[in-house]
Amino acid sequence: MPGRVDAEAAAGPGPGSPLSVAITDFAPAKVNLTLRIVGRRADGYHDLESLVVFARHGDRLRLAPGAALTLALTGPNALATGALGGNLVLKAARALASEVQGLTLGRFTLEKRLPVAAGLGGGSADAAAALRLIARVNAIGLDDPRLLAAARATGADVPVCVDPRARVMRGTGDVLSPALALPSLPAVLVNPGAAVATKDVFARLALAPGDTRGAYDETPVPTERTALLTYLAARLNELEPAALALAPAIGDVLAALRGSPEVRLARMSGSGATCFALFGSARAAAAAARTLEREHPAWWVQATVLG
Numbered sequence: 346m347p348g349r350v351d352a353e354a355a356a357g358p359g360p361g362s363p364l365s366v367a368i369t370d371f372a373p374a375k376v377n378l379t380l381r382i383v384g385r386r387a388d389g390y391h392d393l394e395s396l397v398v399f400a401r402h403g404d405r406l407r408l409a410p411g412a413a414l415t416l417a418l419t420g421p422n423a424l425a426t427g428a429l430g431g432n433l434v435l436k437a438a439r440a441l442a443s444e445v446q447g448l449t450l451g452r453f454t455l456e457k458r459l460p461v462a463a464g465l466g467g468g469s470a471d472a473a474a475a476l477r478l479i480a481r482v483n484a485i486g487l488d489d490p491r492l493l494a495a496a497r498a499t500g501a502d503v504p505v506c507v508d509p510r511a512r513v514m515r516g517t518g519d520v521l522s523p524a525l526a527l528p529s530l531p532a533v534l535v536n537p538g539a540a541v542a543t544k545d546v547f548a549r550l551a552l553a554p555g556d557t558r559g560a561y562d563e564t565p566v567p568t569e570r571t572a573l574l575t576y577l578a579a580r581l582n583e584l585e586p587a588a589l590a591l592a593p594a595i596g597d598v599l600a601a602l603r604g605s606p607e608v609r610l611a612r613m614s615g616s617g618a619t620c621f622a623l624f625g626s627a628r629a630a631a632a633a634a635r636t637l638e639r640e641h642p643a644w645w646v647q648a649t650v651l652g
Contacts, residue, residue: 353462359551362509365410368481373403373509374459374534375466375502376614376621376651382550383510383515384557390517391547394561396577398527399509400534402649404471405459406434408478411451414438425462437499441479444491449482453482460645462540464615466502473506511652515561520552530650531630535602535637536645537594539618546616549587574609574623581612588617595620601641605633621651627646 358475376398402421416429426432434453444449453475459467476492476499479485485492487507496503501518510524552558562580567573574581595618602611602622605627611622624630625651634648 356650361562363584367407367409369435370401370474370478371379372406372467372470372506374400375470375506375509375651376400376532376534377464377582378577378651380445380582380584380615381562381580382552382583382648383561384559385552385554386517386562387554389554391550391552392516393514393518396511396566396580397505397515398511398530398651399534400465400649400651402458402534402647404467404474405456405479406471406474407454407456408475408482409452409454410449410482413452414442414450416453416455418455418457420455420462422457423455425461426455426457430443433468433485433499433503434475437472437475437495437503438479439496441476441492444495445485448479448566450479451482453478460536460538460540460619462542463536463619463645464541464613464617465534466506466615469500469502470506472496472499473509474502476503476507487583507608511521513566517525526568527566527573527652529650530566530570532575532649532651533605533622533623533630533634533637534601534619534645534647534649535598535621536619537598538643538645539592539594541588541592541595541617543616545591546584546587549590550584554568577610577612577623583615584616585613588613592618594618601637602633604627604635612617619645623651626628 378396381394384561385391401454496507505514511527513522569574598620600609607625609623631648634646637646
């Protein structure tokens with residue numbers, strides 16, 4: 346379950362007292378079901394609007410409380426994460442430590458299951474999990490303004506990942522709707538092994554500071570499955586053409602997904618290169634994933650549920 350914390354020993358803190366046992370949290374993949382670019386602000390940042398959901402697949406992060414802040418990497422995608430010093434887990438921990446004096450940190454171990462630079466918000470999900478774990482160790486509420494400030498300082502996608510539930514995300518990622526009670530959506534995630542840099546995708550939009558592309562969409566997000574699928578079909582991921590120009594393999598993934606039986610919708614997530622497809626049933630999603638794994642062994646393929 347997204348955001349669940351598992352303790353490795355039966356213990357709990359009293360008010361304001363830190364935990365001393367190692368605890369683990371799940372960092373679910375973030376999927377952008379829709380993504381609009383509303384404009385570019387005077388400071389150069391892009392304003393966006395996105396319906397965000399989370400998958401039942403992701404990374405796992407463990408924290409053993411202690412005096413020194415460290416990070417170790419394991420898992421199938423550990424080698425692809427780059428230098429430890431730039432990891433968002435450490436950035437989030439340091440950002441919260443700058444907000445809260447005397448914070449207990451410790452040794453993080455990240456099991457990296459999600460592909461890197463994939464449009465799934467993996468690094469942001471890991472950072473949010475780090476904030477949840479530190480908050481748990483130090484008896485800090487997830488609604489504490491200092492924690493939310495640390496999330497914003499760490500990255501644009503981190504705030505929505507702190508409490509990973511379906512929401513509409515606006516602005517630079519800092520304006521969040523209340524959580525949405527969406528139906529569970531059987532899905533398949535596919536990444537062709539192409540890493541797409543978000544800054545390069547946005548650069549291809551060629552928006553000048555101050556440019557706008559319309560107002561926010563005030564249409565309520567439907568909570569019934571058929572109506573939700575109709576709503577999604579009428580909207581886009583506006584970064585998809587730019588990402589396709591940088592990574593043509595995204596087109597191959599979308600074609601394969603759209604050719605799968607019982608597919609309802611196939612689209613790129615975030616800035617790519619991961620794409621998702623929604624299916625009529627979990628059985629159809631699992632069957633499609635098996636076929637894709639067999640026909641494209643170099644691709645990362647994961648059947649999951651979004652919600």
